[in-house]
Amino acid sequence: MKSMTRLIRQSVIAGFCAAALVVPVTPAFAQATGAKASAVAGTTAKIGFINTERILKDSTLAKNAQQKLESEFAKRDKDLQDMAAKIKGLNQKLEKDGPVMSDTDRINTQQQLAEMNRDFQRKQREFGEDLNAKRNAALAIVLDKANKVVKEIAEQGNYDIIFQDAVYVNPRIDITDKVLKALDASSSK
Secondary structure (H helix, E strand, O other): OHHHHHHHHHHHOOOOOEEEEEEEOOHHHHHHHOOOHHHHOOOEEEEEEOOHHHHHHHOHHHHHHHHHHHHHHHHHHHHHHHHHHHHHHHHHHHHHHHHHOOHHHHHHHHHHHHHHHHHHHHHHHHHHHHHHHHHHHHHHHHHHHHHHHHHHHHHHOOOOEEEOOOOOOOHHHEOHHHHHHHHHHHHOO
């Protein structure tokens, strides 16, 4: 899930932002961003950070999406578990009774086991593909709503930039909790 989350996060919310720290904009920063140093020297920028992984894990919207997926795929998962148990049982029977079975019965049982294994692998692969597609769609919806909330917070709080990924973040610029509260409030409407 982490790699999928990271991939979705990078592709869907490339503009995701967050901030709460006022930092002076130096001429070097202005030059690095393409702004004229003389025009922005002495001004301050309000920056911050949000933890996207926490939003995808802790928001009510994400939790509801996860529960919906679990309930939607529970029957298929149970069917796969039952099928795996049948395969295991047949395999144990073949190992136990194989030496005393007639050649015809043993060959039929081996063919049945091979067919069940192929069917199981196909269904398991389809299950995984369907689950991943639905999960990606659900996470995209969560991230889209989160992006809108972040943009509103940025505009209301006069943030200049809000980052989503960083090697280190000082907790005082982390506005993830603020985004989670606003996202949860907007999803309950």
